[in-house]
Amino acid sequence: MMLRLRVSFPDRPGALGQVARVLGTLGADILQVTVLERETGRAVDDFTVAWPGAADAETVRERLSVVPGIRVEAVWPTREIPGAAPDYDLLKHVATEPARAFATLVDAVPGLLSAEWAVAVSSGSGELVHRSWQAPAALDGEGGLLGVKAGDLTPLRPSTLASGSHRLMSLPVPGAGLHLILARPEGPSFHRAELDRAARVVEIVSIIGR
CATH class of the missing domain: 3.30.450.30 (Dynein light chain 2a, cytoplasmic)
Structure with a gap:
């Protein structure tokens, strides 16, 4: 299923890669990343991912939130087409x-x-x-x-x-x-x-x- 995740994490070198690695270990295929803000020492990005099976939003949120420094602000279904204009x-x-x-x-x-x-x-x-x-x-x-x-x-x-x-x-x-x-x-x-x-x-x- 296609999901969009809004994730807040420390704005420091390597942090985005850490988020990507965590999503990968959970089985998510990252299709697109949209940068929303870089302020006050934190970054907020939207990730469009293909998630295997029918994972519910709460499960996704719980599994990501255990990682120190990562805060999942929202998870919701999306119909957007990554890479389109x-x-x-x-x-x-x-x-x-x-x-x-x-x-x-x-x-x-x-x-x-x-x-x-x-x-x-x-x-x-x-x-x-x-x-x-x-x-x-x-x-x-x-x-x-x-x-x-x-x-x-x-x-x-x-x-x-x-x-x-x-x-x-x-x-x-x-x-x-x-x-x-x-x-x-x-x-x-x-x-x-x-x-x-x-x-x-x-x-x-x-x-x-x-």
């Missing part, structure tokens, strides 16, 4: 058909950030304008994200927030009167590096779409 693919499709720029963005952006689904809502009313195939039909009420108000979902700046078990990211789409909202039901909150990446993609799409 989904940012470029998304922008190519937007440039090919700019009239559908924002619909294409909503459909494709979950794959960029290991999210489950995305929606575009009106910045003013909070009305749902477009949703990816796994998104709920509504953001409140039955089948929606209970307890989330439209105003909470449409901050003035790119932001992360939470609703129950969902980790959310909300980004205003410049010049379109829309907000893009991504959800990750499993796994950690969106990292600021992921927020910055999404904001750059949204900015480019908004330029092409206008």
Whole structure:
């Protein structure tokens, strides 16, 4: 099975190799490593791994956490394709058909950030304008994200927030009167590096779409 692991470890020479060796001894095949931060003496990386069998997230977490200095922040399933360039693919499709720029963005952006689904809502009313195939039909009420108000979902700046078990990211789409909202039901909150990446993609799409 494909898993994504967010791991924090001491930022010193050889530490990344130690993490890789530990994953190897546990039977994991490392497919991709994404650097998220290098601050305050620690590093935070996301590892995309192929794990043999149907190992559950808690088992993976427990087996890694016994190693001194390694802290497993999250383990969750992923459908991302290591080595692919989904940012470029998304922008190519937007440039090919700019009239559908924002619909294409909503459909494709979950794959960029290991999210489950995305929606575009009106910045003013909070009305749902477009949703990816796994998104709920509504953001409140039955089948929606209970307890989330439209105003909470449409901050003035790119932001992360939470609703129950969902980790959310909300980004205003410049010049379109829309907000893009991504959800990750499993796994950690969106990292600021992921927020910055999404904001750059949204900015480019908004330029092409206008």
